[in-house]
Amino acid sequence: MGDNGQTKTLTLTKKDFVSDQEVRWCPGCGDYSILAQVQKVMPELGIPKEKIVFVSGIGCSSRFPYYMNTYGFHGIHGRAPTLATGIKAANPELSVWVITGDGDALSIGGNHFIHAIRRNIDLKIILFNNRIYGLTKGQYSPTSEFGKKTKSSPMGVIDYPIKPLSLAFSSEATFVARSIDGDPKHLASVIDRLAKHKGSGFVEVYQNCNIFNDGAYEYFSARDVRDDRTLYLEHGKPLIFGKDKNKGIRLNGVRPEVVTIGEGGVRVDDLLVHDETAQEPNLAYILGRLEYPEFPVPMGVFRAVQKPTYETMLEAQIAQDIKVKGPGNLEELLNSGETWLIGPDGDQQPAKFTA
Amino acid sequence: MNPMSTAPREDQAAPHHQLEELETVTIRFAGDSGDGMQLTGTQFTATSAIIGNDISTLPDFPAEIRAPLGSLPGVSGYQLNFSSHDIRTPGDEPDVLVAMNPAALKVNIKDLVPGGILVVNTDAFVEANLKKAGYEKNPLEDDSLSGYRVFKLPITKLTLSALDEVKLPHKQLERCKNFYALGLMYWLFDRPLQPTLDWIDEKFAKMPEVGRANKLAVKAAYNYADTTEIFTTHYHVGKAKIKPGKYRNIMGNEATALGFVAASQVAGLPLFYGSYPITPASDILHELSRHKNFGVKTFQAEDEIAAIGAAIGAAFAGNLGLTGTSGPGLALKSEFIGLAVMAEIPIVIINVQRGGPSTGLPTKTEQADLLQAMFGRNSECPVAIVAPATPADCFQMAIEASRIALTHMTPVVYLSDGYLGNGSEPWEIPSVKSLPTIEVKFRTDPTGFFPYLRDERTLARPWAIPGTPGLEHRIGGLEKQHITGNVNYDPDNHDFMVRLRAEKVARIAQDIPPVEVFGQPEGKVLVLGWGSTYGAITTAVEQLQAKGASVSSAHVRYLNPFPRNLGEVLSRFETVLIPELNLGQLALLVRAKYLVDAISFSKVKGKPFKVSELVNKINEYL
Numbered sequence: 001m002g003d004n005g006q007t008k009t010l011t012l013t014k015k016d017f018v019s020d021q022e023v024r025w026c027p028g029c030g031d032y033s034i035l036a037q038v039q040k041v042m043p044e045l046g047i048p049k050e051k052i053v054f055v056s057g058i059g060c061s062s063r064f065p066y067y068m069n070t071y072g073f074h075g076i077h078g079r080a081p082t083l084a085t086g087i088k089a090a091n092p093e094l095s096v097w098v099i100t101g102d103g104d105a106l107s108i109g110g111n112h113f114i115h116a117i118r119r120n121i122d123l124k125i126i127l128f129n130n131r132i133y134g135l136t137k138g139q140y141s142p143t144s145e146f147g148k149k150t151k152s153s154p155m156g157v158i159d160y161p162i163k164p165l166s167l168a169f170s171s172e173a174t175f176v177a178r179s180i181d182g183d184p185k186h187l188a189s190v191i192d193r194l195a196k197h198k199g200s201g202f203v204e205v206y207q208n209c210n211i212f213n214d215g216a217y218e219y220f221s222a223r224d225v226r227d228d229r230t231l232y233l234e235h236g237k238p239l240i241f242g243k244d245k246n247k248g249i250r251l252n253g254v255r256p257e258v259v260t261i262g263e264g265g266v267r268v269d270d271l272l273v274h275d276e277t278a279q280e281p282n283l284a285y286i287l288g289r290l291e292y293p294e295f296p297v298p299m300g301v302f303r304a305v306q307k308p309t310y311e312t313m314l315e316a317q318i319a320q321d322i323k324v325k326g327p328g329n330l331e332e333l334l335n336s337g338e339t340w341l342i343g344p345d346g347d348q349q350p351a352k353f354t355a
Numbered sequence: 356m357n358p359m360s361t362a363p364r365e366d367q368a369a370p371h372h373q374l375e376e377l378e379t380v381t382i383r384f385a386g387d388s389g390d391g392m393q394l395t396g397t398q399f400t401a402t403s404a405i406i407g408n409d410i411s412t413l414p415d416f417p418a419e420i421r422a423p424l425g426s427l428p429g430v431s432g433y434q435l436n437f438s439s440h441d442i443r444t445p446g447d448e449p450d451v452l453v454a455m456n457p458a459a460l461k462v463n464i465k466d467l468v469p470g471g472i473l474v475v476n477t478d479a480f481v482e483a484n485l486k487k488a489g490y491e492k493n494p495l496e497d498d499s500l501s502g503y504r505v506f507k508l509p510i511t512k513l514t515l516s517a518l519d520e521v522k523l524p525h526k527q528l529e530r531c532k533n534f535y536a537l538g539l540m541y542w543l544f545d546r547p548l549q550p551t552l553d554w555i556d557e558k559f560a561k562m563p564e565v566g567r568a569n570k571l572a573v574k575a576a577y578n579y580a581d582t583t584e585i586f587t588t589h590y591h592v593g594k595a596k597i598k599p600g601k602y603r604n605i606m607g608n609e610a611t612a613l614g615f616v617a618a619s620q621v622a623g624l625p626l627f628y629g630s631y632p633i634t635p636a637s638d639i640l641h642e643l644s645r646h647k648n649f650g651v652k653t654f655q656a657e658d659e660i661a662a663i664g665a666a667i668g669a670a671f672a673g674n675l676g677l678t679g680t681s682g683p684g685l686a687l688k689s690e691f692i693g694l695a696v697m698a699e700i701p702i703v704i705i706n707v708q709r710g711g712p713s714t715g716l717p718t719k720t721e722q723a724d725l726l727q728a729m730f731g732r733n734s735e736c737p738v739a740i741v742a743p744a745t746p747a748d749c750f751q752m753a754i755e756a757s758r759i760a761l762t763h764m765t766p767v768v769y770l771s772d773g774y775l776g777n778g779s780e781p782w783e784i785p786s787v788k789s790l791p792t793i794e795v796k797f798r799t800d801p802t803g804f805f806p807y808l809r810d811e812r813t814l815a816r817p818w819a820i821p822g823t824p825g826l827e828h829r830i831g832g833l834e835k836q837h838i839t840g841n842v843n844y845d846p847d848n849h850d851f852m853v854r855l856r857a858e859k860v861a862r863i864a865q866d867i868p869p870v871e872v873f874g875q876p877e878g879k880v881l882v883l884g885w886g887s888t889y890g891a892i893t894t895a896v897e898q899l900q901a902k903g904a905s906v907s908s909a910h911v912r913y914l915n916p917f918p919r920n921l922g923e924v925l926s927r928f929e930t931v932l933i934p935e936l937n938l939g940q941l942a943l944l945v946r947a948k949y950l951v952d953a954i955s956f957s958k959v960k961g962k963p964f965k966v967s968e969l970v971n972k973i974n975e976y977l
Contacts, residue, residue, distance in 0.1 A: 019829070021841070050824040055668070056831075065829050066842065071821040073671060074831025075664070076694050082661040086668025086676070087821065089652055090627055094672065094821050112664070115657035314652060321647035328649030330620045331787045334613065338550070339603040339784065340405050 012043035019069040030181030030207035031060060031128065035067055037188040038126075042070075045095075045195050052095045055084040057109060060135045060209070061101035061128035078109025081116035084123050085310075092311040095195070098125040103133050106142040106162055117171035117200040121310035124194050125202045127164055132213035165288035165302065168202040169281045175201035176284065176303040181208060182221055186232075186299065193301055199309050220297045229292055233300035238271040239287075241296045248272075249287075249295070256286055258295060276304040372581075373588045379438035380544065380592055381446025384536065385463045386455030386476075387424060388417050388431040391533030395453075396433025397779075398537055402550045404604040404781050407594030408437040411890060413445035413963065414777045416718040425484040430462045437544075439593040443745070443890030445778070447965035451543075453536055455479060455510070457488035464500075473503045474539065476532065478511035506585060510535050517575030521568045531572040538576025545591045548573055598783065605782040607746035607775035608635070611679075611705060612642035614753025616649050619675045621754065622761055622793035625650045627669035628677045629662035631684065634717040635773040636707040639679045659687040663704065667691060670700045671830075673797060673820035675757060679705035682724050683714065685768075686731065692766055693732045696856065698830045699807075699816050701760040703753075704738075708772040708886075710961045719961025720774035722886045723937035728768040729915060729944065735853050737860040739763070740914040742770040744889035747782035749775060752912060755867075758793045763863055764815035770914070772936075774887045774963050801825030806840035813866075814859040816840075860916060867913045869920040874900055874907030877927035880976045882908040883953070885941050888934055888964055895969035904977050914941070922949045930976045932956060934964055 017039040025031045042052065052070040056062035058077035065072030075083045080098045088096045098116075105113045105127050116123060132150065133139040139152040143164065147156040168176050175197040179190040187205065194201045206217045220229035227243040239249040246261050248271040259266045278284065284302040291297070322328075382399070386392040393414055404410050415432035422429030436446035451472040454460040456479035467473060480495055494500055495507055514532040521528060534555075541548055552570050559566030580586055605613075619626035628651065630640045644653040652669070656662035663678040670676030680688065685706045695702050708724045710716030728740045739759050743752040749771060760767045798804065798817035806828040807816050819826040828840060836843035837851055872881075873893060884892045889910050896908040909924055911917060925931050925945070931953040933942040939955030946953050956972050958964055 048824070050827060051822055053672075053821045054829075065831070068829075070827050072829035072831075073668070073698075074829065074833065076690055076832055079660060079664045079691065082656070082664025083668035083671070085654070085661070086627065086629065086665035086670075086674075087672045088668075089654060089665065090625070090669035090672035090674040091820075091822060111657055112661055115661065318647045318650055318652070325648045328616070328620075328646060330617060330649075333616065333646070333649075334784050334787070335601070335603070337603050337605075338401060338405055339601055340407075341601050342407070342597045342599045344599045 012049060014039045014043060016049060017042045017069050019067050021066045023067050024063065025060060026211050028210040029060070030130065030209070031064070033181040033184055034126070034128065034187065034205055034207065035064065037184055037191055039068070041188055041191045041195060044192070047095050051093060052097070053084075053087055054097045054099060055080045055087065056099040057101075057104040058135070059101040059104045059133075061099055061207075062104060064099040078104050078107070079112055080104070081109065081112040081123065081125070085116055085119070085121055088121055088123060088311050089314055092122070092315060096123050098123050100125065100127050102127065102129045102131060102141045102143040102164070106164060106167065110167075113167065114171045117168060117173045117202060119310040120172070120174055120199045120307055122198055123200060124197075125200070126191070126194070127202070127204050128207040129164060129204050130207045130209040130213055131216050132209050134209045134212050138212040163289060164204045166285065168204075169285045169288060169303070173202045173303070174199035174305050174307060175301070176281075176288070177202070177301040178204045178206070178299050180206040180217060180221055180299065182217075183299075190301065193304070197304060199307065220292045229296050231290070231296040231298045233274050233287070233298055233302060235274055235276040235301065235304075238268055238273050240268070240271065247296075249290075254286075256290060256295065276301050278303070279305060371584060371587070374545065375588050375590050377590050377592050378440060379436060379442065379446075380451065380590065381434065381436045381449045382451040382453070382540065382544075383432055383434040383449035383463060383466070384453045385430055385432040385459035386533070387458065388419070388429045389421060389424070389530075390431070390455045391530065392431050392433050392455065395533045395537045396435060398551050398554065399540060399546070400435050400437075400779060401554070401604055402541070402546050403435070403437040404602070405550050406547065407597070408439065408592055409442050409595040409597060410435055410437045410604070410780060411442050411445045412779045413774065416777075423487070425456055425458055425479075425487040427458050427462060427488060430459050432459070432463060437592055439595050441595060441597075443894050444963070444966060447967050451540075453540065455532070455536065457484045457490055457494075460494065461488040461490065467503060469502050471503055472506065473500060474506045474508065474536070476510035476536070477507045478509045508539070508585065513576070513579065514572055517571055518568050521564065521571065523564055523568055527565065528568060531568050534569045534572035535576040538573040539580050541573070542577045542580035543586055543589050545589055548577060597781070600783045602781045602783055604779055605747055605750070606638075606777060606779040607743070607749045607771060608638040608707065608777065609642055610747055610749035610782065611743075611753050611769075611771060611776070612639050614750040615675070615677055615703070615757065616643070616646055616651060617750070617790060618754045618757035618793065619651070620649070621790050622675060622757060622795050624673065624675040624761075624795060625652065626677060627652045627654070627666060627674040628679065629654045629656050629665035629669070630679050631656050631659045631662045633659075633681045633684050635709055635776045636679050636681050636684075636705065638776070639705065639707070659684040660691060663688045663691045663702070666702050667695050667700050670702045671698075671821070673818070675761070676700070676702040677705070678702065679707070681707050681709045681717075682711045682727070685724060685727060689732045692738060693734075693736050694832045695766040696732070696736050696738060697832050697835070699764045700766070701764050701818070703756045703760050703767045703769055705769045705771065707776045708770060716961045718773065720772045720887065720963060721936050721959065721961060722770070722772050722888070723940065723959070724770060725885070725914060725937065725940040726943070728770060735857065737857050738915070739765055739767040739860055739863050740770060741767060742886045742912055742914055743775060744886065744910050744912055746775050746778045746780050748912070750782070754791060754793075758791065759863055759866070761793055761795055762815065762866065763813050763859060764818065765860060765863075770886060772887050778887075797823065798826060799823055805838050806830060807835055807838050809838070809855075813862055814855060864916040864919050867916070867918055870909050870911055870918040870924060872907050872909050872924060875905070876907070876924075878905035878907055879928065880906040880930045880932055880973055881925065881928035882906065882969070882973060883911070883925070883931055883933045883941070883945070884908065884935070885911045885914060888936065891964040891966050891969055892934060894966045895973060898966070898970060899973060899977070904973075906973055906977065911941070914944075917948065925949055925951050925953070930954060932973060932976060934958070934969055934972070936963070
């Protein structure tokens with residue numbers, strides 16, 4: 001600091017985004033990886049540091065803003081999208097990021113999650129999904145598996161879990177993606193895409209809580225099985241996966257199915273081709289619901305479409321009103337409606353405002 | 356002509372009518388909620404204001420949008436007091452009741468003064484309606500109304516016959532009967548028609564046939580009253596002696612909205628209003644949403660919590676952050692108010708109070724959220740509190756609330772109520788030049804910057820908004836270290852910060868005016884009030900003072916902190932009497948802070964105090 005308030009051309013580095021606070025996540029926590037990738041991507045975006053704001057709720061994920069050397073607001077549980085909405089609406093030039101978790105966004109924050117996304121306000125929402133409540137030490141979350149035994153469910157969870165991506169699609173998110181803490185390169189590229197999207201952007205990051213829910217994603221992300229069990233989405237390319245790149249996804253009616261290329265006459269042309277820009281998210285929604293073991297786990301950008309953002313339309317209405325009525329004149333406003341003058345001798349006449 | 360004279364005077368146009376001079380009249384219009392009584396009342400009010408009467412109003416809405424036709428819960432009323440002298444209340448009891456149907460009569464007749472004028476729409480007094488109103492017999496046909504001067508008029512039929520050449524559906528024509536009732540009353544009280552005719556032209560410009568029907572109804576009614584012998588006397592209420600100046604009629608919620616627009620202008624900050632519709636505060640959202648050309652951003656959030664969250668976010672980013680609601684909404688906002696206190700963000704939270712608890716009585720007035728505003732958050736969480744005293748005062752106190760929030764970097768709760776919000780009175784329009792200035796200085800210098808540095812005088816922290824280079828910092832709800840603003844759990848630091856936040860709010864007392872005493876500075880009784888009780892209290896005390904009683908009144912518009920001199924003022928009276936529309940909330944605060952044995956006078960009926968109630972109570976202590 002101390003650059004006299006002048007930021008010239010941006011030669012920012014990752015170090016510029018590291019705050020002076022000691023990071024207090026548990027050693028081995030997946031959050032370190034996410035923090036590192038965000039700090040790596042930030043300098044490349046061409047956005048002045050002072051224009052970046054990180055907003056969070058409550059949870060381990062939500063400690064994130066303290067570790068970023070930007071403006072930050074550690075809010076209350078589940079409500080970061082509301083703070084972020086006000087920040088962005090007040091100053092649309094800011095780059096506003098929301099850091100949240102599976103409990104913060106989908107339990108107490110479910111309502112705000114839906115509406116912030118629905119409005120297509122230009123917020124970059126990253127949800128750290130570790131399928132557990134970490135900060136409060138091990139209760140189940142809305143994304144915990146059915147039957148899971150936790151501190152508050154010793155006989156097993158009887159809630160059916162929710163899929164964050166499904167909720168994001170239902171809320172009409174214009175950018176939807178998924179990545180994982182254990183794949184830093186992939187994570188960095190997804191965060192970069194998120195940063196560049198204009199509109200409600202949502203990324204689910206599979207994150208490992210090594211203390212309260214260790215190994216939650218090993219079933220598909222362990223090194224030896226990852227290639228066979230992960231489907232990397234690429235816009236315009238057919239959905240192919242597997243170590244030997246010989247498996248694919250095609251639609252049978254409205255049901256997706258895994259096929260082996262070459263077997264039973266299946267050719268590459270039969271496979272689904274990924275289209276991020278499809279106006280209706282139906283196919284993206286289907287992809288978002290693919291789960292192991294029936295299917296590989298899809299990663300990458302599911303949807304990226306454009307439509308006018310809330311803050312742009314808000315500004316446009318103001319500009320339009322000024323155009324039609326002229327800039328607000330307070331004297332005129334106070335004197336609007338039926339006015340009358342009381343003269344010094346007590347007589348009165350109706351008055352008309354004159355500028 | 357002596358305006359105080361009550362001698363009848365021959366009216367030249369119709370020699371069979373007498374014109375009587377009156378000083379003050381209270382009239383109540385009542386009908387089914389679809390009957391347009393609110394419109395009738397507001398038009399009569401506007402006309403009375405324009406011709407120079409002092410006015411004060413009390414709309415009485417039912418809670419439902421449309422209760423079953425003709426039912427008791429569906430009755431909607433509008434009372435106003437108009438006068439040739441200075442008045443501050445809508446009148447204790449109506450002198451005139453216009454009842455458009457049996458239910459309206461049933462609900463309101465007990466309030467009509469003995470010998471008062473009763474005008475009824477006989478067309479509505481049919482068996483079905485009588486039954487719905489709980490009448491076994493038709494009260495127009497027995498002598499149950501013999502104590503009043505009853506005028507039975509087939510208003511619906513008269514309206515339809517006046518409009519018989521208008522090409523509109525029957526139902527639409529029937530709806531014009533509220534304008535017919537208005538026309539009758541205009542004649543009865545010697546009011547001009549032109550202001551209403553002009554208003555109809557403007558309001559119904561896009562529906563000229565409806566506009567024509569309404570105008571015909573008003574004129575026909577006036578002529579009918581003028582040419583028939585129905586009313587033998589009509590009344591004139593002269594111009595009040597009002598201080599010279601420029602005036603307009605204003606409703607409290609409108610004044611609130613304009614006040615915050617004005618505040619944003621004098622502070623030089625864009626206004627951001629986050630809100631969720633709730634009775635009786637929704638009008639503020641409607642009004643503010645129409646002023647986008649002032650850069651006002653209104654945000655109708657998904658719920659009360661998102662509304663204040665967005666306002667706090669906007670304030671963090673440098674706007675004047677504002678949110679508005681009623682009692683239940685304030686309850687929902689508590690956690691976020693706590694965050695704004697810990698993060699020291701300037702916002703104003705409007706609460707237009709209504710009957711509670713819980714959903715309570717949405718359209719009835721009450722002032723029972725004072726303690727919620729003082730204490731309704733976890734832990735030691737002080738906020739400043741202000742409360743306007745009249746509908747027009749809503750304007751000035753909005754600017755005051757903003758000034759306090761922005762100068763002291765603290766949330767401020769602005770306590771209005773349904774009676775103020777929907778009530779109206781003439782307002783002397785201030786010139787923009789005369790408005791107070793609010794100086795706002797964003798921090799820009801990074802040298803020596805810490806988020807929790809303290810202003811020596813106010814203890815406010817610097818306002819460093821995102822977008823300012825070199826001042827990047829993080830704030831939030833966890834306890835903060837003094838000066839650095841880092842998250843900190845140290846015991847001594849916490850004790851220190853809790854006390855510092857309390858002291859910051861206490862120091863606002865340096866910046867607010869002393870409370871004024873109406874009457875002698877010492878005496879037997881001091882009547883202390885806050886919020887909308889101002890009108891009734893001042894009128895009661897004035898009446899008693901005129902009889903030589905040793906009574907004064909004082910009205911607090913700043914509830915936290917109290918004005919610096921309040922304790923001293925209280926000490927100079929033998930008895931401090933505090934009338935409140937709650938069970939004694941200001942009384943509790945005053946007793947605790949000043950160790951004075953203040954007496955609480957409670958009324959929790961969803962209605963304002965009557966002047967007579969207060970006079971009787973005060974007399975007990977004289």
